[in-house]
Amino acid sequence: MHYFIDAILPIPLQKLFTYRITSAEAKFLKPGMRVSVPFGKSKIYTALVYRIHNEAPQVYDAKDIHQILDESVLVNLTQLKFWEWVAKYYMCTLGDVMRAALPNAFILESETIISKTNIELNDTEFKDDEFLVYEALHHQSSLKVQDVMNILDKKSVLPVINRLIEKNAIVLHEEIFEKYVAKLVRYVKLNSNFSSETQLQNLLEELSRAPKQRKVLMTLFMLSSKTKKPIKVSELVSESEATSTVVKALIDKGILEEYFIQKDRVEYTGGPNEVSKHLNEHQEKALSEIKSEFENHHTVLLHGVTSSGKTEIYVKLIEEVLQSGKQVLYILPEIALTTQLVSRLQNYFGEKVAVFHSRYSSHERVEAWYNVLNSSPKAQIVLGARSSIFLPFKSLGLIIVDEEHEQSFKQFDPAPRYHARDSAIVLGNMHNTKVLLGSATPSLESYFNAQQKRYGLVELKYRYNDVLMPEIELVDIKEKHKKKLMKGHFSDRLIEEMTESLGEGHQIILFQNRRGFSPIIECNTCGHAPQCPNCDVSLTYHQYRNQLRCHYCGYNTAMHTTCSACGSPELDNKGFGTEQIEEEVKVLFPDHKVARMDLDTTRGKYGYEKIITAFEQQEIDILVGTQMLTKGLDFRNVKLVGVMNADNMLNFPDFRAHERSFQLIMQVSGRAGRTDKRGKVLVQTYNPYHNILQQVSANNYEAMFKEQMDDRFNYKYPPVYKQIKITLKHKDYNKVEKASIWLGKSLRQVFGDNVLGPESPPISRIRNQFYKNILVKIPKKQSLSKTKEAIIKINNSFFSIKDFRAVKIVLNVDNY
């Protein structure tokens, strides 16, 4: 009898590949183990065993596998089932999913580049073959897998490489990552030897001969009685008018004790092993509602206003799950922005929290994988970005999707183009586990699902501490321009409020949407932006054709010379960025420190952490930023938030622009007044009567939801219709045009008017490839899987046309 495996290769192959194995290998191998296999003429890949069987392939001779790479299963059966769902739902291959799911270090291939780490290791730690490779890396900076084969004069080198990775001796080229170490601040306190009355008396007596030291000590007592916060050395020195030598003398004598805390991880907490907070009555009620909703629903949406203390509720739920010995998956939109949350959870759960993110080194990711796989106590709570849904969970007890409305849960490129929230819900189903979605501004689709009773819904309307929601004031900048009350992009009202806030020692956040750079035409006089007559979106300016175009239906018109609303000739390609705002702030408030948080300033390794920490430590008075600022950050001293221009968000050419604007403004407003005093938000706009802004200032999510849903019904957009976007790419414009017309026609024959396009996207050429988009809208009652089957069938006929074969097609399911 012959034995074979079907294997998943980490490349986009439509079918699994079959390899021959020996009967001994067949006994040992299980689905979910890795093997290395030859592919093509000379390539070697890491593949994953999917099925073991006795059926020889019909059309080719199966090759032998090279080598077995695992001693036990690396990917469990539930994961394989989940991969299958992802591949089917998002219309990609299992190889695509494998590549997204496994840390790179697990899928070595012949092209992988290997280099040495900076860690010097002892020669005795290596086996002979490992040493040869390690040695070679001292003479040349990097090696390919093929080089390693030559060095060792054998083909099966992946196990050697794997062992070297485990020993931290080598890394794969893409990843060199260091952990951020926050700047340490030096503090002092009285040594605990002097805690009793008498000891203290004796000490003061003793110090009567050292008046300077005595003064420092008395100052320390004075400061400690005034505040509960730790006392900084620098503060003590300046308050007691002493020198740091005097303080040092006291430390050397063992009278004072110096200590360090990472400033960004402390203050309001009692150290690393805090117990979870006592919930207030609203939180308590929400918690019990969540539990009762879970009795009838697999997924529950927690709609809790900003700063209502949702995180503390999650903590209570996590505690319960941990007691049952199960694992918790807590996913967040962008881990880099959530240092704050990591430390909050670590305060409560210490080592049990594992963080998983693509920016971590291969070693760390491999370690996290094994910890989860083995249900190690070190990874009972996995806090991660979207890719953490692919970890090898054995017994999930709860999935939390925080800030569920965030767009960054969706992966746009490369395949699998999955949405981590939606996939997490499916994952939860497979594990028979509850899923909690949380947000202050839920996505329309989740709220819609809650209304349809598919999800349970729990509302939490009060901020923790009963602080009122920030007061929102709309500032009409059209009016201000007319009355000459603008300085640059700042209205007199904003300057007034900023001055007052700074005077009181509070911090300020100024929000300017990154998308301000998008090519939208806006009238300088009335703020009107030309709209598409067929769709609910603004038209986009295409410079090279001097046209206004709609991205959705292809409507186009020559660029207007005057505003179609007010007739003014002052049409402007709007878009000012954070940088410009920062410059203006420097001129307006030269005595205050301003910083900027956007893609440019956070690029470095510790970009985000540095800025967030500096803002927390109040080294920055005014922080200017993009939507990065809006995500779940918890600052204590911010009282004022300024939204520089609401219009460029509202006019963004996307059917979700209004929903997004509401979410962004509500979220950034939510950063104000989180402690005791009510915060204030100023929203500058040309159009204060815009419904979205009215809904924002009334904090009326339900009204926004209702109105937007009406639009979605009328224009057949999600969540009412589903949609699949099909993108065609080729370097020859005529070819892609012809191909897209053919495809559009064929799709229309099946789906009729629910096909939009083909249409050139606003950036129609990227890296010398021309793009065309086709959108397929899918009514609720039309079967999604049948729709996909039809699309695949049409695609197959497409590729059977010789002329089109070189055109690349990208399918994006739920492309929003």
Ligand SMILES: Nc1ncnc2c1ncn2[C@@H]1O[C@H](COP(=O)(O)OP(=O)(O)OP(=O)(O)O)[C@@H](O)[C@H]1O
């Ligand atoms: N029960 C509680 N006891 C003490 N402090 C609490 C409690 N609940 C919340 N807080 C504090 O209130 C602040 C806001 O809570 P949290 O960050 O959990 O709100 P949130 O609902 O997640 O907000 P957002 O949606 O804006 O991220 C935090 O500093 C938190 O520590």
Ligand SMILES: [Zn+2]
């Ligand atoms: Zn249109």
